Amino acid sequence: xSTRSLNILLTGxxxxxxxxxxxxxxxxxxxxxxxxxxxxxDPAVAQTLQKITGQxxxxxxxxxxxxxxxxxxxxxxxxxxxxxxxxxxxxxxSATIPVEYYANNVQGTxxxxxxxxxxxxxxxTLVFSSSxxxxxxxxxxxxxxxxxxxxxxxxxxxxxxxxxxxRDLAKSDVSWRIACLRxxxxxxxxxxxLIGENPNGIPNNLMPxxxxxxxxxxxxxxxxxxDYDTPDGTGVRDYIHVMDLAEGHLAxxxxxxxxxxxxxxxxxxxQTHTGLHTFNLGTGCGYSVLEMIQAFEAASAKAVPFxxxxxxxxxxxxxxxxxxxxxxxxGWTAKRDLKAMCESSWHFQQKAAASAGSNSNTTAGA
Ligand code: NAD
Ligand code: WQD
Numbered sequence: 001x002s003t004r005s006l007n008i009l010l011t012g013x014x015x016x017x018x019x020x021x022x023x024x025x026x027x028x029x030x031x032x033x034x035x036x037x038x039x040x041x042d043p044a045v046a047q048t049l050q051k052i053t054g055q056x057x058x059x060x061x062x063x064x065x066x067x068x069x070x071x072x073x074x075x076x077x078x079x080x081x082x083x084x085x086x087x088x089x090x091x092x093x094s095a096t097i098p099v100e101y102y103a104n105n106v107q108g109t110x111x112x113x114x115x116x117x118x119x120x121x122x123x124x125t126l127v128f129s130s131s132x133x134x135x136x137x138x139x140x141x142x143x144x145x146x147x148x149x150x151x152x153x154x155x156x157x158x159x160x161x162x163x164x165x166x167r168d169l170a171k172s173d174v175s176w177r178i179a180c181l182r183x184x185x186x187x188x189x190x191x192x193x194l195i196g197e198n199p200n201g202i203p204n205n206l207m208p209x210x211x212x213x214x215x216x217x218x219x220x221x222x223x224x225x226x227d228y229d230t231p232d233g234t235g236v237r238d239y240i241h242v243m244d245l246a247e248g249h250l251a252x253x254x255x256x257x258x259x260x261x262x263x264x265x266x267x268x269x270x271q272t273h274t275g276l277h278t279f280n281l282g283t284g285c286g287y288s289v290l291e292m293i294q295a296f297e298a299a300s301a302k303a304v305p306f307x308x309x310x311x312x313x314x315x316x317x318x319x320x321x322x323x324x325x326x327x328x329x330x331g332w333t334a335k336r337d338l339k340a341m342c343e344s345s346w347h348f349q350q351k352a353a354a355s356a357g358s359n360s361n362t363t364a365g366a
Pocket of ligand 2: 221225
């Protein structure tokens with residue numbers, strides 16, 4: 001594989017997954033540019049990333065719906081590839097303000113594609129943050145990429161609409177190289193503890209909620225249902241370490257042949273992949289809510305008090321990925337285990353709590 005260094009734009013690059021991917025890409029020798037409107041993140045994350053990698057990150061404050069600013073950003077920085085993280089992601093909220101979700105996620109993606117099409121140097125490599133939520137209630141497990149899609153909420157439908165738009169685009173113009181990465185449940189944090197998932201308000205997702213209970217910020221966890229058809233009755237999910245997920249993006253860029261696409265290739269045996277390609281990014285292992293609590297208690301040496309509460313509307317019993325396609329095509333598999341996920345999450349949570357106490361702000365919002 002070519003090792004040419006790329007200029008890579010991360011929309012939403014100061015968010016939870018984007019910030020970890022920024023570290024992985026920079027450490028792989030690429031130049032990372034971050035484009036974010038900070039609606040769910042902190043501008044200070046860029047300095048934290050610099051602290052972690054020892055290298056500066058160029059950040060551009062802007063909304064993805066600002067097509068002109070995006071085009072200018074692509075051209076000025078001669079961007080070779082875009083990883084598109086920017087989006088709103090709260091499932092419950094998406095049912096309350098669906099128009100905002102479609103405007104931000106779908107219209108925002110169209111704006112990005114228009115900017116890429118208009119840019120004079122024709123950047124045509126794109127990696128898109130999709131989600132396992134597009135599968136809806138699984139018809140079989142593990143879920144492979146040809147499993148039927150059936151999103152059950154507006155957030156999930158924004159992801160499906162975007163995937164369809166990208167598929168049509170790739171068909172219409174064969175020079176595009178697009179990867180749709182369907183993430184399962186990202187958790188954990190960078191080993192430094194300086195970036196991680198630090199949601200505003202009460203967390204919606206299990207892991208940040210558990211971490212905030214362990215650190216004493218929240219009193220107890222509600223376990224949403226213990227009468228599912230699972231070994232212990234609680235919901236089973238495929239939790240993936242965010243650093244493994246971040247490395248999956250580098251593998252996807254390599255698979256697309258981003259480095260080769262960005263220059264005139266005269267002699268190479270390396271295959272590049274045009275068109276649209278869809279991959280699950282998960283571990284293939286499912287853990288229940290009770291197993292997650294136990295693993296977190298072991299990693300933190302803290303108790304996580306919980307109550308069994310009614311099922312949460314829209315939740316499914318079990319969900320975990322088939323990882324075969326990503327392993328075979330991308331040469332990527334998740335390496336970090338549940339212990340590493342919980343330990344890194346706990347490390348980050350402790351640092352976040354300490355820095356909130358001292359009123360400094362060095363953590364990544366998500
Ligand atoms: P995040 O909220 O931490 O990061 C998203 C970033 O995008 C934030 O920094 C936010 O400020 C920015 N943003 C949002 N709308 C924008 C706009 N209009 N213009 C510019 N910037 C904008 O979320 P995350 O967990 O890092 O998720 C990244 C992507 O992955 C999202 O598209 C999300 O839907 C998807 N995803 C996340 C998960 C998960 O559980 N975290 C699972 C599957 C898919
Ligand atoms: C995991 C398990 C809950 C909180 C969501 C989105 C999905 C994707 C990832 C973006 C379930 C249980 C949770 C709590 C609990 N995001 N739980 N008490 O629902 O699998 O996926 O985030 O694309 O689209 O739907 O993740 O972390 O919310 O829940 O018992 O306070 O934990 O019932 O079984 P989910 P989650």
